[in-house]
Amino acid sequence: MDQHQHHHHHPAGHDHDGHRHDHGLCVKDALARAEEVCASRGARLTAQRARVLELVWSSHKPRGAYAILEDLSQDGKRVAPLTVYRALDFLLEQGLIHRIESQNAFVGCADPGTLHSGQFLVCQKCGEATELVDPRIAQAINETAHAQGFQVTRQTVEVTGICPACQTG
């Protein structure tokens, strides 16, 4: 019934695309920051929400809700899709993840301490999304929109191209 491709993913410390770094540290750091951010706001990072965050962070490639749901079911638990969507909504609200609109997928936020609209460089070869946190970009968009009498409610900036690793690879 399911027609999706089965693909392995490597949760930590492993990168088969040549973008070598200790990704286990990225995940550990992201979870620690999430704890801090939620604690400071009085938001509840439940075990399940933390697990969903960990799965979003399984690489620097945006992951779709369905892939996350599949990972959760591999944990041996049956989880309703709605549960995953709610956890993702929570993580979005807390600024712990961003949605990559062009892929209908989610990626961990590099700097969740302050709420911001991220800008992303999305590699068309490997699919990695690199977040730019540059307030000047958001400000320029806001100012330009404002000059047109346009009220901005959300910004989505996704720049498509080829990342340094894919240029050398």
Ligand SMILES: [Zn+2]
């Ligand atoms: Zn990493």
Ligand SMILES: [Zn+2]
């Ligand atoms: Zn961010």
Ligand SMILES: [Zn+2]
């Ligand atoms: Zn790439």
